[in-house]
Amino acid sequence: MTATSAQDIETAARLLAAATDVTLLGHVNPDADALGSALALGRVLQQRGADVRVSFGEPDEAPETLRWLDDGGLLTRADALPETDRLLVALDTPTPARLGRLGARVDAVRAAGGDVLVVDHHATNARYGTHHVVDERAEATAVLVTRILEAMGAPIDEPVARCLYAGIVTDTSGFRRASPETHRIAARLLEAGVDPAEVARRIVDDHPFAWLPMLAEVLAEARLEPEAAQGFGFVHAVVRSAAAETVRGEEVESVIDVVRATREAGVAAVLKQTGPALWNVSLRSAGGVDVSAVASEFGGGGHRRAAGCTVPGTSEEVLAGLRAALERAPLLGAEG
Ligand code: AMP
Numbered sequence: 640m641t642a643t644s645a646q647d648i649e650t651a652a653r654l655l656a657a658a659t660d661v662t663l664l665g666h667v668n669p670d671a672d673a674l675g676s677a678l679a680l681g682r683v684l685q686q687r688g689a690d691v692r693v694s695f696g697e698p699d700e701a702p703e704t705l706r707w708l709d710d711g712g713l714l715t716r717a718d719a720l721p722e723t724d725r726l727l728v729a730l731d732t733p734t735p736a737r738l739g740r741l742g743a744r745v746d747a748v749r750a751a752g753g754d755v756l757v758v759d760h761h762a763t764n765a766r767y768g769t770h771h772v773v774d775e776r777a778e779a780t781a782v783l784v785t786r787i788l789e790a791m792g793a794p795i796d797e798p799v800a801r802c803l804y805a806g807i808v809t810d811t812s813g814f815r816r817a818s819p820e821t822h823r824i825a826a827r828l829l830e831a832g833v834d835p836a837e838v839a840r841r842i843v844d845d846h847p848f849a850w851l852p853m854l855a856e857v858l859a860e861a862r863l864e865p866e867a868a869q870g871f872g873f874v875h876a877v878v879r880s881a882a883a884e885t886v887r888g889e890e891v892e893s894v895i896d897v898v899r900a901t902r903e904a905g906v907a908a909v910l911k912q913t914g915p916a917l918w919n920v921s922l923r924s925a926g927g928v929d930v931s932a933v934a935s936e937f938g939g940g941g942h943r944r945a946a947g948c949t950v951p952g953t954s955e956e957v958l959a960g961l962r963a964a965l966e967r968a969p970l971l972g973a974e975g
């Protein structure tokens with residue numbers, strides 16, 4: 640960590656330690672890193688006596704698999720938030736646009752002279768706050784939150800540790816991409832009482848039976864294009880509304896983790912239909928091609944090896960656009 644980051648963390652710790660009223664926000668369609676980071680920090684601030692709420696722009700309710708992270712009942716629907724915030728903390732969110740309908744709160748707080756703390760690990764972070772703990776080398780926002788909590792000298796109880804562990808285990812793909820230091824953080828979280836098997840089972844490995852016929856239908860239409868993506872190979876699958884409607888969002892989000900395991904493809908995409916001609920696209924790279932550049936071309940973003948975007952058109956048009964963008968995407972070096 641650079642000296643600047645250490646100072647940023649100290650400054651954030653002091654800001655949070657003095658806070659009496661805090662709104663913590665994750666990105667739209669929050670994942671375990673966004674919600675886990677917000678709920679962990681929120682719980683500590685609540686224990687210190689602050690009024691705290693955790694929210695996100697859409698959908699109205701948190702994914703079922705993540706609700707058990709909210710031990711203290713901090714989750715608040717976006718339409719039930721107070722009109723203004725004293726201190727706004729945005730987590731795992733590179734731009735105000737990724738806060739969805741809550742994005743306008745950033746300017747409102749700043750205009751009222753309040754503080755906006757941005758805690759994030761996206762390389763594309765726009766530094767839109769008044770204070771920033773932004774480090775693209777962190778594998779998860781939860782890693783940065785852990786550092787802030789340690790700088791605050793805050794006790795990390797099991798519910799806090801569970802939230803942080805959930806963010807880390809998912810954003811590192813089950814510790815496949817975790818540094819020695821992040822493994823050491825995970826060890827401290829286990830010492831605080833986290834049950835790693837339970838976290839993985841409840842968040843990653845728990846699906847209703849309807850998941851299997853949905854996967855069967857979607858995977859039957861998966862296609863491999865071995866020459867695409869500058870020769871790295873491109874595999875893709877399409878989840879149409881009819882298939883998506885048979886399951887929860889969690890099952891739809893799981894499809895990319897199956898498709899990305901395809902050996903012959905360096906890049907994987909899953910198109911998830913959200914309207915008659917609108918698709919959320921998940922992109923994954925095995926390390927050859929920078930998929931955040933591809934997502935950026937369509938107004939999305941993410942990380943070099945995991946990115947996403949929302950694209951209009953037919954599924955064939957979206958795939959054609961991705962194919963073309965993959966041909967001009969930057970290649971990643973040995974460090975991936
Ligand atoms: P996902 O495929 O939804 O798991 O997303 C992978 C990564 O891409 C995450 O780190 C997100 O931050 C990012 N991402 C996904 N969708 C979008 C989007 N529409 N705009 C910007 N970033 C996105």
Ligand code: MN
Nearest residue numbers: 670672673731
């Ligand atoms: Mn996220």
Ligand code: MN
Nearest residue numbers: 672731780810
């Ligand atoms: Mn993250």
